[in-house]
Amino acid sequence: MGITRRKFLGWMGAATGAATFADRRGHAASGKHFKGYPGSFGVLHDITKCIGCRKCEEACNQVNALPGPEKRFDDLSVLNDTRRTGKSEFTVVNRFYSGSDRQKKWFVKMQCNHCLEPACASACFVKALQKNKSGAVVYDASLCVGCRYCMVACPFNIPAYEYDEPLTPRVMKCTMCHPLVEKGQLPGCVEACPKEALIFGPREKLLKIAERRIQKYPNRYIDHIYGEREMGGTSWLYISPVSYNKLGMREDLGITSAQQLTAGPLSAVPIIVGLWPLLLTGIYAISRHKEKIAEEERVSAVARTASAADEELKKKLSELKQKMTKEKEDAVSREVKKALEEARKEAEEKDDGPDDESGDASPGEKPEQE
Amino acid sequence: MEHIFYTLHDFMLHTKSIVYILMGVILVCLPLFWLFLTGRDEKNNTY
Amino acid sequence: MSSDAATTKKVITPFNIVAGIIVAIGIVITILRFTEGLGAVTNLDDNNPWGIWIGFDLLCGVALAAGGYVTSAACYIFGLKRYHSAVRPAILTAFLGYALVVFALHYDVGRPWRLPYPIFYSPGTTSLLYEVGLCVFLYLSVLFIEYSPVALEWLGLKRTRNIIVRMTLVLTIFGVILSTLHQSSLGALFMIAPSKLHPLWYSTYLPVYFFVSSIFAGLSMVIFEGSLAHRFFHHKMDEMHLKESRGVVLGFGKAASFIMMGYVGIKLIGIALDNNWHYLATGWGAWFMVELIGFVALPAFLFAIASREKNTTLMKWGAAWAVLGVVLNRLNISVIAFNWHLPSAERYFPSWMEIFTSVFIVTIGVLVYRFISSHMPVFYEHPDYQHDH
Numbered sequence: 001m002g003i004t005r006r007k008f009l010g011w012m013g014a015a016t017g018a019a020t021f022a023d024r025r026g027h028a029a030s031g032k033h034f035k036g037y038p039g040s041f042g043v044l045h046d047i048t049k050c051i052g053c054r055k056c057e058e059a060c061n062q063v064n065a066l067p068g069p070e071k072r073f074d075d076l077s078v079l080n081d082t083r084r085t086g087k088s089e090f091t092v093v094n095r096f097y098s099g100s101d102r103q104k105k106w107f108v109k110m111q112c113n114h115c116l117e118p119a120c121a122s123a124c125f126v127k128a129l130q131k132n133k134s135g136a137v138v139y140d141a142s143l144c145v146g147c148r149y150c151m152v153a154c155p156f157n158i159p160a161y162e163y164d165e166p167l168t169p170r171v172m173k174c175t176m177c178h179p180l181v182e183k184g185q186l187p188g189c190v191e192a193c194p195k196e197a198l199i200f201g202p203r204e205k206l207l208k209i210a211e212r213r214i215q216k217y218p219n220r221y222i223d224h225i226y227g228e229r230e231m232g233g234t235s236w237l238y239i240s241p242v243s244y245n246k247l248g249m250r251e252d253l254g255i256t257s258a259q260q261l262t263a264g265p266l267s268a269v270p271i272i273v274g275l276w277p278l279l280l281t282g283i284y285a286i287s288r289h290k291e292k293i294a295e296e297e298r299v300s301a302v303a304r305t306a307s308a309a310d311e312e313l314k315k316k317l318s319e320l321k322q323k324m325t326k327e328k329e330d331a332v333s334r335e336v337k338k339a340l341e342e343a344r345k346e347a348e349e350k351d352d353g354p355d356d357e358s359g360d361a362s363p364g365e366k367p368e369q370e
Numbered sequence: 371m372e373h374i375f376y377t378l379h380d381f382m383l384h385t386k387s388i389v390y391i392l393m394g395v396i397l398v399c400l401p402l403f404w405l406f407l408t409g410r411d412e413k414n415n416t417y
Numbered sequence: 418m419s420s421d422a423a424t425t426k427k428v429i430t431p432f433n434i435v436a437g438i439i440v441a442i443g444i445v446i447t448i449l450r451f452t453e454g455l456g457a458v459t460n461l462d463d464n465n466p467w468g469i470w471i472g473f474d475l476l477c478g479v480a481l482a483a484g485g486y487v488t489s490a491a492c493y494i495f496g497l498k499r500y501h502s503a504v505r506p507a508i509l510t511a512f513l514g515y516a517l518v519v520f521a522l523h524y525d526v527g528r529p530w531r532l533p534y535p536i537f538y539s540p541g542t543t544s545l546l547y548e549v550g551l552c553v554f555l556y557l558s559v560l561f562i563e564y565s566p567v568a569l570e571w572l573g574l575k576r577t578r579n580i581i582v583r584m585t586l587v588l589t590i591f592g593v594i595l596s597t598l599h600q601s602s603l604g605a606l607f608m609i610a611p612s613k614l615h616p617l618w619y620s621t622y623l624p625v626y627f628f629v630s631s632i633f634a635g636l637s638m639v640i641f642e643g644s645l646a647h648r649f650f651h652h653k654m655d656e657m658h659l660k661e662s663r664g665v666v667l668g669f670g671k672a673a674s675f676i677m678m679g680y681v682g683i684k685l686i687g688i689a690l691d692n693n694w695h696y697l698a699t700g701w702g703a704w705f706m707v708e709l710i711g712f713v714a715l716p717a718f719l720f721a722i723a724s725r726e727k728n729t730t731l732m733k734w735g736a737a738w739a740v741l742g743v744v745l746n747r748l749n750i751s752v753i754a755f756n757w758h759l760p761s762a763e764r765y766f767p768s769w770m771e772i773f774t775s776v777f778i779v780t781i782g783v784l785v786y787r788f789i790s791s792h793m794p795v796f797y798e799h800p801d802y803q804h805d806h
Contacts, residue, residue: 037376086463117378123609125535125547131377143539146527148466149546153609160463161527163456169527232378250612258609259378262545265605265624266386269548269598273393276594277400280494284586287496379543386542390551397594401587 036116040135041181042203042235043190044210045109047247048220049197052079052093052107059192060091060111063177082248085111087160090174091189098242106240108247109189109197112137112158112174113227114235119258120150120159128171135203135235136176144171155231155253176235203235210239232257436780443777446770450524458770465756465765472751474521474775476603477744478514479553480627483635484642485511485560486589486596493589502658503665505567505795506646507639509786512560517782519557524774545605552599559592570802571793578802600631607750615754617696617705620687623750629680634743636673637716640666640736650790655797663729670732673739674720681714701757708749712742 058073060066066088071078079095086092091111098104118137121129128143129150146169151159162169177187185191190198199206207228214221226244227234230253238244245251375381450458461468488507492500523529536554541547562581569578604627611619620626643662647654654662688694696702716738723731752765790796 032378032381034376034378034381084463119609121379122382122543123546125541125544125550126531126539127383127541128539131379133376143531143534144528145531145534147525147546148527149544149606151463151466152606152613155610155612157464161461161466162454163459163461164454165527166450166452166454167528169454253612257378259382259543261611262543262605262609263378263382264621265545265602265608266382266543266548268624269602270389270393272597273396273594276597277397277590280490280590280593281404284494284496284590287494291496382543383541387540390540390542397591 034117036203036233037131037133037135039202040133040235041176041200042114042135042206042237043176043187044199044201044206044237044239046197046199046213047106047108047238047240049195050093050107050109051195051197052076052095053194054078054093055192055194056109056189056198057089057091057093059188060174061088063180063188064090064175066090079107085158085160085173087162087172089160090172094248096247098246104241106242106247108238108240108249110156110158110248111189111236112176113156114174114176115231115257116234117232117257117259119153119155119231122257122259122262123149123153125149132178134176134178134181136178136181138175138178139171139173141168141170146171153258155250155258203237206237210237214239229255231255232260436784439773439777439780440784442773443780446774446777447524449770450774455525455527458768458774460765460768460771462765464759464763465752467751467755468765469748469752469767469771469775470521470525472748473744474525474778475518476747476751478518478521479600479603480631480634480743480747481638481740482511482514482518483596483600483631484639485514485563485635486592487632487635488639489563489585489589490593493586494593497668499661499664500668502661503639503643503669506642506790507635508560508563509567509789509795510638510642512557512564513782513786515553515557515560517778518553520781521775521778545602545609549599549602549606552595552602556592556595556599559588559595563588563592567789567793567795570799575801596631597628601625601628603627604750607755610755613756613758614750615696615701615757616691616693617688617701618750618754620691622683622687625683626680626687629676629683630743630746633673633676633680633739636669636676637736637739637743640669640673640732641740644733644736646790646796649787650796653790653796657798658796666729666732667724667727670720670735671724673736674717674724677713677717677720677739681709681717684709701754704749704754708742708745712738712745716742 054073054076061069061073069088079093082094082096083089083092091109093107093109096106096108098106114131114135114137116131118129118131121127121131121137123129125147126143126145128140128145129137130140131137146161148161148171150171151157151161158173160172162172177185177189180187186200190200199209201209207225210225214223214225220241221239222241222243224240224244226238226240226249227236232255238249240247243251375384446458455461459468459470484507488500488504491497492504519532522532526532532550535541535547535550562584566578566581569575569581601624604623604625607614607619608621608623643666647662688697697706716735719731719735719738723729723735756764794802
């Protein structure tokens with residue numbers, strides 16, 4: 001049945017679609033590897049050196065002219081709770097305990113990690129978030145529509161939003177003090193840190209510093225630079241005395257950047273646009289064609305039936321005609337015989353009366369008298 | 371292209387922008403080509 | 418909405434009173450939203466930037482409006498003319514559905530007047546949301562054009578109406594392309610956050626799942642809405658519509674049944690490919706099975722039984738059940754299984770005003786649908802154009 005074929009084509013199309021959707025490779029099929037902007041900057045955070053003084057938070061607040069906090073920056077009781085970044089807190093320091101009896105405590109500074117392939121930038125549909133060649137991921141409030149997809153996308157849950165602004169809400173996050181860096185200065189937090197827990201410099205150099213430190217003090221650090229490869233690599237790097245899980249940092253994020261994760265579906269989109277018109281028009285054309293053929297067959301079937309009936313009729317008619325003709329002929333010959341019979345009888349009777357000798361006179365024939 | 375792409379993001383921004391334009395072109399040109407292709411076919415009843 | 422030409426209708430009906438109250442409160446919430454901000458009206462926060470305005474209004478709205486492209490594809494591309502009477506109601510629902518989605522979006526985004534930006538000013542082509550936005554914008558335009566003959570016939574604008582009707586096939590094909598793209602891309606949106614969506618719902622096949630489920634969501638909605646329309650708009654339906662409706666219900670339900678079973682299959686394949694079977698033995702696994710078996714496989718079976726028995730009542734129950742299943746799936750992915758890692762104190766639950774806004778938006782949709790169906794040739798063929806099919 002035609003439907004089977006149409007549906008088959010339909011399923012073929014769906015299978016093609018499914019196959020292309022499943023292909024995660026997208027761009028990478030050509031073997032492209034992107035190394036990031038050469039010489040872009042980053043920050044190395046040495047967690048063993050952080051004392052939780054929160055001077056970095058204070059500096060950040062001042063540099064970015066953020067509203068004053070509820071509790072002062074020297075009030076360390078805020079460390080009793082684990083905080084995340086907020087609309088007025090581009091960076092926060094959290095305290096974590098380690099060891100079986102929670103003997104040791106560690107302080108970790110959290111802020112935007114300025115990823116090499118930022119999830120937020122790939123998610124933004126108006127290009128409001130862009131990775132700069134300086135390394136900073138910068139937000140342009142003049143473009144932002146406020147869809148908040150960047151917040152969904154960020155695996156580190158960094159961007160915050162001004163939910164209490166009715167008409168001009170912004171996404172709020174660390175800028176790596178991009179304007180200061182452009183002028184050759186240090187980011188506010190790095191400048192303010194009294195313990196050199198934060199080092200600013202080219203990312204490649206920071207990686208080397210981190211590696212050397214881990215090599216030199218293997219008992220002090222675990223052998224993992226956080227941010228070296230996570231989510232495709234980040235500009236903010238961390239070295240730690242304990243596993244990052246214990247410091248509120250997820251170790252299950254993988255090394256695939258968000259842009260790579262969505263490259264598959266993105267590459268399927270234009271294929272659909274290229275193939276669906278062919279598929280759908282094809283189904284339509286085949287469907288119409290089959291309708292046309294079915295109509296033609298119907299018409300010819302009707303015509304055939306009509307002419308067959310015609311033939312049948314003609315045959316019957318001629319048979320009838322023959323029969324009638326024969327009957328007529330039979331009737332005629334019967335009548336003729338009868339008439340002849342009667343005439344003969346009459347002639348016999350006439351002969352028997354007047355003339356006995358000319359008994360053999362044939363009827364209708366007058367005997368000649370001499 | 372001479373321009374070097376340092377990040378996947380930049381690469382995709384560039385390529386996808388071209389692709390979207392191509393998609394628009396395809397969606398306009400294909401129906402036009404279809405009209406050309408079926409130009410001499412016998413007319414069907416349309417809805 | 419108030420008086421009909423033929424009969425004088427009462428304005429004060431229970432439905433109108435309730436609808437009026439809902440609209441009034443909705444207007445108040447709207448004012449609050451735009452004077453006090455999202456925070457005053459919603460329970461959204463920095464960890465949960467998307468709530469039910471995205472999860473229900475946008476995701477469910479788009480999925481359930483899929484009846485438009487599915488019905489018109491069945492009739493005009495696959496040539497199944499016996500479904501013709503179902504096309505206009507489906508297109509009307511789809512058009513209103515997408516219009517309401519865009520309307521709802523104006524509440525959710527921070528600066529709705531900038532919604533044209535991604536298309537006309539600064540396209541972020543790396544983003545799947547760009548693709549969703551572009552396709553929804555284009556598809557809403559297509560739907561408007563597909564719907565317009567209804568209004569044009571009502572207004573008596575014959576020539577324009579005829580021009581548009583001749584474009585039906587092109588519009589239908591374009592509509593299927595756009596629908597495939599944005600239905601699947603809405604699913605693909607969540608592929609950016611594997612660390613936030615539970616592994617049983619996160620899959621490379623999210624776009625395929627969303628697209629396939631939109632098909633049976635559309636088929637089921639046509640049946641479901643058809644059953645409601647038969648109750649409230651029976652007097653508007655012409656002979657053709659009434660004659661075909663049984664066939665629509667049985668045919669669509671049969672198709673939905675088959676597609677839903679196929680969907681169950683590819684969901685299981687998705688689990689197998691990521692080797693996620695062990696998650697099925699957890700609490701989340703049980704919830705996943707409730708969605709997949711309880712709200713997809715079971716209604717699919719009900720559809721199948723209804724198809725075999727040619728029982729349209731069972732079909733209608735199946736349809737309502739299937740629709741609930743799609744709603745459950747979209748909510749699971751956007752707000753329930755999303756951020757499953759977070760401690761319960763940080764999880765999201767909508768505020769009553771968020772819920773009410775969704776109810777308000779649906780109510781507006783119902784009111785507009787009622788007006789159009791009562792006055793324009795949706796359930797009947799306009800006498801001037803009856804020869805046209």
